[in-house]
Amino acid sequence: MAANVRSFEAIKKERFKDENCPTPTSEEQMKVEESVEQLFDLFSKIVEIDLDAPTLLRLHHATFLKKSLTYLPNAYQCLDASRPWLCYWILHSLELLDETLATEDISKIVQFLGKCQCPEGGFAGGPGQFPHLAPTYAAVNALCTLGTEEAYSIIDREQLQKFLWSVRSPDGAFMMHPGGEVDIRGVYCALAVARLVNIYTDALFDNSASWIISCQTYEGGFSGSPGMEAHGGYAFCGLAALSLLGKEQLCDMKSFLRWIVNRQMRFEGGFQGRTNKLVDGCYSFWQGGAFPLLHRILMQEDGNAVSMERWLFHQEALQEYVLICCQNSSGGLVDKPTKPRDIYHTCYTLSGLSVAQHFVHGKANIVGNRNNELALIHPVYNIGLEAALNALQYFQRLHIPQRQPS
Amino acid sequence: MAEAGSSSEELCDETNWVFYKYRVEWKDVTPVPQDDGPYPIVAIAYSEKFQDIYDYFRAVLKSCEKSERALQLTKDALDLNPANYTVWQYRREILKHLNKDLIPELHYVKEVIEDNPKNYQVWHHRRVIVEWLQDPSYELSFTKTVLSQDSKNYHAWQHRQWVIRTFKLFENELQYVDHLLEDDIRNNSAWNQRYFVINNTTGFKPDVVEQELAFTLEKIKKVTNNESAWNYLRGVLLHHSGGLSQVQNVRKVCEELYSSGNRSPLLLAFLVDICEENIERADGDKADSLHQAVQLCDMLANEYDTIRREYWNYIARSLTQRVNGSEEEASGSTKTDLNC
Numbered sequence: 146m147a148a149n150v151r152s153f154e155a156i157k158k159e160r161f162k163d164e165n166c167p168t169p170t171s172e173e174q175m176k177v178e179e180s181v182e183q184l185f186d187l188f189s190k191i192v193e194i195d196l197d198a199p200t201l202l203r204l205h206h207a208t209f210l211k212k213s214l215t216y217l218p219n220a221y222q223c224l225d226a227s228r229p230w231l232c233y234w235i236l237h238s239l240e241l242l243d244e245t246l247a248t249e250d251i252s253k254i255v256q257f258l259g260k261c262q263c264p265e266g267g268f269a270g271g272p273g274q275f276p277h278l279a280p281t282y283a284a285v286n287a288l289c290t291l292g293t294e295e296a297y298s299i300i301d302r303e304q305l306q307k308f309l310w311s312v313r314s315p316d317g318a319f320m321m322h323p324g325g326e327v328d329i330r331g332v333y334c335a336l337a338v339a340r341l342v343n344i345y346t347d348a349l350f351d352n353s354a355s356w357i358i359s360c361q362t363y364e365g366g367f368s369g370s371p372g373m374e375a376h377g378g379y380a381f382c383g384l385a386a387l388s389l390l391g392k393e394q395l396c397d398m399k400s401f402l403r404w405i406v407n408r409q410m411r412f413e414g415g416f417q418g419r420t421n422k423l424v425d426g427c428y429s430f431w432q433g434g435a436f437p438l439l440h441r442i443l444m445q446e447d448g449n450a451v452s453m454e455r456w457l458f459h460q461e462a463l464q465e466y467v468l469i470c471c472q473n474s475s476g477g478l479v480d481k482p483t484k485p486r487d488i489y490h491t492c493y494t495l496s497g498l499s500v501a502q503h504f505v506h507g508k509a510n511i512v513g514n515r516n517n518e519l520a521l522i523h524p525v526y527n528i529g530l531e532a533a534l535n536a537l538q539y540f541q542r543l544h545i546p547q548r549q550p551s
Numbered sequence: 552m553a554e555a556g557s558s559s560e561e562l563c564d565e566t567n568w569v570f571y572k573y574r575v576e577w578k579d580v581t582p583v584p585q586d587d588g589p590y591p592i593v594a595i596a597y598s599e600k601f602q603d604i605y606d607y608f609r610a611v612l613k614s615c616e617k618s619e620r621a622l623q624l625t626k627d628a629l630d631l632n633p634a635n636y637t638v639w640q641y642r643r644e645i646l647k648h649l650n651k652d653l654i655p656e657l658h659y660v661k662e663v664i665e666d667n668p669k670n671y672q673v674w675h676h677r678r679v680i681v682e683w684l685q686d687p688s689y690e691l692s693f694t695k696t697v698l699s700q701d702s703k704n705y706h707a708w709q710h711r712q713w714v715i716r717t718f719k720l721f722e723n724e725l726q727y728v729d730h731l732l733e734d735d736i737r738n739n740s741a742w743n744q745r746y747f748v749i750n751n752t753t754g755f756k757p758d759v760v761e762q763e764l765a766f767t768l769e770k771i772k773k774v775t776n777n778e779s780a781w782n783y784l785r786g787v788l789l790h791h792s793g794g795l796s797q798v799q800n801v802r803k804v805c806e807e808l809y810s811s812g813n814r815s816p817l818l819l820a821f822l823v824d825i826c827e828e829n830i831e832r833a834d835g836d837k838a839d840s841l842h843q844a845v846q847l848c849d850m851l852a853n854e855y856d857t858i859r860r861e862y863w864n865y866i867a868r869s870l871t872q873r874v875n876g877s878e879e880e881a882s883g884s885t886k887t888d889l890n891c
Binding site for chain 2: 324422
C-alpha cells in the first residue's frame with residue numbers, strides 16, 4: 146500500500162449504519178458510499194502495481210481548462226450570466242496546476258473582463274449585463290490572478306466603491322445587485338474585493354460584522370440569511386468575511402469548529418455541505434478552505450494546544466477523495482462519482498486539494514505522486530498566495546476613495 | 552449544470568419557432584449583438600435561437616423599451632437562461648411600468664421554479680412578486696410542493712422562512728415539520744425549521760425547553776447516530792441554565808446509551824462536552840473530569856471517530872492545558888500572596 150493513504154480494509158467499518166431505520170437520507174448516503182467504495186477497491190488494485198498512485202491527471206485537467214478558456218459547449222448557456230466566474234474558475238485552476246499563459250493571452254483575457262465592467266461600477270455576468278457582486282468578485286479575483294499592470298489598472302476602483310455603496314443595506318448586509326437578493330455571499334464578495342483593491346472603508350462595512358454573526362446557527366456554522374440552516378458555502382463566506390473585518394472574535398468559535406470538523410465524511414474523506422447531506426467535491430474548498438482561517442484564529446486564542454503540523458481536518462482523507470473519486474479520466478473534476486465534470490467543481494476540488502496538501506508556510510503533505518503538489522492559495526480570497534500578496538502590495542500604494550453614501 | 556445533455560430549447564417546438572429577426576412586428580428594432588470585444592474569452596457555443604433572442608433583448612434594454620412585446624421577449628430569454636438576473640430585473644421593471652396583473656406572473660414563476668428549483672434568480676423573483684402583491688396565500692402550499700420533490704432544497708426553505716416571518720404564518724408550521732421528520736428523521740432542514748419556528752414564536756421558555764428535550768431524546772434513542780438530533784439537542788440546551796451536564800433526563804439518556812455499549816461518536820462527543828463543563832465548574836473535581844475527557848478523546852481519535860483524530864487530539868490538549876494552566880495560575884497567586 147502506498148504511503149500516506151488510509152487502509153481501505155480498515156475504513157470499511159466507517160460505512161454508514163442505518164440502525165434499522167432507513168430513511169431517504171440514509172438510502173442516498175449508502176448509495177454514494179457504494180459508488181465510492183467501488184473506486185476505493187479499484188484503487189487498491191491499481192496501487193499494487195503503481196506505487197505512486199493516486200496521480201493527479203495534471204495534463205488532462207490543464208488541457209480541459211485551456212480548451213474551456215476559449216470555447217465552451219452549448220450546455221454552458223445557463224452560465225451566460227457568469228462569464229467572469231468561468232474566467233476565474235479556469236485561471237485559478239491553471240494557476241494551481243502551475244500552468245502559465247502567454248503574455249498576449251493574458252492581455253486578451255484582461256480586455257474581455259474589461260468588457261464585463263460596467264460604467265456604473267462593478268462587473269456584470271457578461272458584456273452589457275447589469276453589475277452584480279458575484280461576477281465582481283470573480284472578475285477581481287481573475288484579474289489579480291493574471292496580476293499584470295494592465296490587469297490591475299483596468300479595475301475602476303472609484304466606480305467599484307460607488308457600486309458597493311449602491312448594494313449596501315443599512316443593516317450591514319449586501320444585495321447581490323440593485324434590486325437583487327440579500328445573503329451572506331454579498332458581504333463576503335464586497336469585503337473581498339474591497340480589501341484586495343484597497344477601497345475598504347469602515348463606513349462601507351458599518352454593522353456588517355453583527356449581521357454576519359446573526360447568520361451563525363445553533364449548529365455552529367453560518368447560514369445564507371438569519372434563521373436558515375448552516376451550510377458550507379455560506380460558512381466559508383461568514384468566516385472569511387469576519388476575518389476580512391478583523392472581527393473573528395465575535396464568532397462562537399467552539400461551535401463553529403465542532404460543526405465544520407463534523408462535515409468531513411468518515412468513509413468518503415471529502416466534505417458534505419450540511420448535516421446529513423451528501424459529500425460533494427466542491428466543499429473540499431468551502432469547508433476545507435476554512436481550516437487555515439480557523440488555525441490562525443485558534444493560534445491567538447489557544448496557541449499552545451494547536452497542532453504545528455496539521456490543520457484540524459484529515460488532510461490525507463480529503464486528498465484521497467479528490468484524487469480517487471473526483472477526477473474525470475479525460476480531464477476536469479467532479480462533485481462525486483458518476484457526476485459530469487465541470488469547471489466549477491474543477492476549481493474548488495483543486496483549491497481544496499491545495500489546502501489539504503499544505504500546512505502553514507507551505508509545509509507539504511502530499512498523498513500519492515510527488516508531482517501531485519499544487520500551488521499555494523491565499524485562503525481568504527482563494528487566489529494564488531503569490532497573486533494575492535502581489536495584488537495587495539500593488540493596490541496598497543493607491544489612494545483609498547472616500548465616497549460617502551449618496 | 553451538466554456538460555452533457557440537451558438544453559430544454561431543443562425539446563421545444565423548434566419547427567414552429569420564428570426567429571425575432573424574421574418577425575414583422577419586430578422589424579422596427581435593430582438587434583444588438585453581444586460585444587465581447589476583439590477577443591472573446593470563455594465563448595459559449597450559443598444556439599442560433601439564443602443569439603437571436605438575446606440580440607433583441609440587448610436592443611430593448613438599450614432603448615429602454617417597456618412594452619408587452621418586450622415582456623414576452625424576456626420570457627423567451629429566461630426560457631433559455633433562467634439564471635440571467637439582468638433579464639429578470641428588467642422584466643420586473645416592465646411589469647411595474649405596464650402595471651401588470653401579478654397573479655399570472657406568480658403562476659409563470661411557479662412553472663419556472665418547478666423546472667429550476669435550485670436557482671437564486673427565480674426564487675428572488677417570486678419573493679418580489681409576493682412582496683408587491685402583499686399576498687402570501689399560495690406560498691406555503693407552493694413551497695410544500697417543491698419540498699416534496701427535495702425536502703432539503705435550500706432556496707425553497709429560505710423562501711418559506713421569509714414568507715412565514717414576513718406574514719406571520721407560524722401557526723401550522725410545527726405540524727409540517729413533524730410530518731417531515733416522520734418521513735425522514737435525518738432531515739436536517741426540518742430540524743432547523745423546528746428551531747426557527749420555536750425561536751420566533753414561544754421562544755425557548757423553560758416549559759418549551761422541557762418539551763423539546765423530551766421530543767429530541769426520544770428521537771436520539773431511536774437513531775443514536777443522527778447528528779441532526781444531537782445538534783438540535785445542543786441548540787435547545789443553549790437555552791437551559793443547566794447546560795449540557797446538569798439536565799437530569801439528558802444525562803440519564805446519555806448514561807443509559809453508554810452503559811448499553813453504544814459508542815456513537817456523537818454520544819462520546821457529547822460526553823466530552825459534559826466533562827468540559829464539569830472542568831469549568833468551580834465545585835467539580837477538575838482532575839477527574841479531565842481524565843475522563845482525555846480518555847474519551849483518545850477513544851474518538853483512535854477508534855470511533857478516526858477521521859477527526861486531529862480535532863480530538865486538539866480538544867484533549869486544549870482541556871489539559873486549561874486545567875494545568877489554571878493550576879499553575881492558582882499556585883502562582885499563592886506564591887504572590889506569600890511574598891506579600
